[in-house]
Amino acid sequence: MKILVPVKRVLDYNVKPRVKPDGTGVDLANVKMSMNPFDEIGVEEAIRLKEKGVATEIIAVSVGPVKAQETLRTALAMGADRAILVQTDDAVEPLALAKIFKAIADAEQPGLVILGKQAIDDDNNQTGQMLAALTGWAQGTFASAVNVEGDSVNVTREVDGGLETVKLKLPAIVTTDLRLNEPRYASLPNIMKAKSKPLDTKSPADYGVDTAPRVKTVKVSEPPVRSAGVKVADVDELVAKLKAMGVHS
């Protein structure tokens, strides 16, 4: 079966986001961009399923600017077989993304779509669930284990307070959580090889999807600033201050 893995180019997780002074968003000029960490876990999981002989082909797809090609090349270097860039300079919301991925799923007929549970820029945590709704497929979100057995997949999910396992009929949607795996680094030979793997470029219009935003960003501001408090001299002073706040055993 084929596996579709959507990947997003985002501000690298080690870079501190800076709000633009005019309040229109976060400054992304001349900062390091990387693959969304949760998507990286998705790519890794797809590769492992291929290594196990469960998957036959991995298609990485990204919706974004020309530079998202780099993110797709990373996925190809890790082990994806081919890539599709749905090129647009607009910020595309999860609902429109899900519509694009639905159209690609209709065309490619994957057995699984593995997405990151959320992108670390807009933190929406929606696209996988929305894609599941639009395809009518089952969803295993926040996965920490994925086991394909015949025509179904068992997904262990990270839920508040523990783990839950659900059995989903294939095709299905999986979204990744942190514990699912540890993504591999692409080796230099694989990075070279990735350069010649196929990468198609499309546009949202090719899939008949209107990407006009439904939600307007009125402004983006800095969160309330925390100012440093006091340094205490020793444990006794700390205990006294904590007790005054009502913190004690």
Added chain:
Amino acid sequence: MKTLVWVEHDGSAVKDATLAAVTAASKLGEVHLLVAGEGVDGVAKAAAQIAGVGKVHVADNAAFGHNLPENVAPLVAELMGSHDAFLAPATTTGKNIAPRVAALLDVMQISEILSVEGPKTFTRPIYAGNAIATVESGDAKLVLTVRGTAFEKAATSGGSGTVEAVSAGSDAGISSFVGAEIAKSERPELTSAKIIVSGGRALGSSEKYEEVIVPLADKLGAALGASRAAVDAGYVPNDYQVGQTGKIVAPQVYFAIGISGAIQHLAGMKDSKTIVAINKDEDAPIFQVADLGLVADLFNAVPELTGKI
């Protein structure tokens, strides 16, 4: 505006996160609740007592027993025919179901709202809380998830909601519940704990984490957390991780012990009411956000603190 709030429950009691969502809903208009599950009469009665609640829709059906979104989302979408906004707590259950509902309604969801600024305008954190976006929905209906730490909890008594059975519901037949391992520890959950004690890389080993961090947490009835560095070093499991790629927490008191305060960690805990930092490096960035800082060797200071608090 008529709102419909997802009641998160464990089969017998309404969970706290629901109460914050009720408060958010009450800022928009009339509050109706949805209790879905199997054998949920008791939950429905408790839900009807929540202050300010109008109608409580009860969908009692085996198909809703484990909150499977494939079965639950169509039910919510149908009820949304007579409501204007759907609100779910931003728990793993709420996050699982709400976007599926939103897509069925062709609505763009607004996730993890922090405040209600107007009938269609909300604030929400982006970049793990490093920026706050004010957003306005252009859709006819609203689908929202509500960050529990951002709203007061509605009172669990004083309400007089009317309970109404919903007959809709069926099993979509594409998913089933296999099992769950819910940690039955006396310890509170990381994301809802009032006090969290977190350890960092400076601990040096999982043995030291056990020896130094755990006793303090036990004494305070606190949840256990860790920095990504401590998780990556294998001191504790990944689900302890607080930070941009881990859990976002906002307890009353957060103890950062041997944690330098990398950006990605700060993003996960800087909304804590009080931050206490213990670190031997007085230049550690954690002290720039700590309300109470102690420059000391954690291996001496923490056991002493545990003994004296």
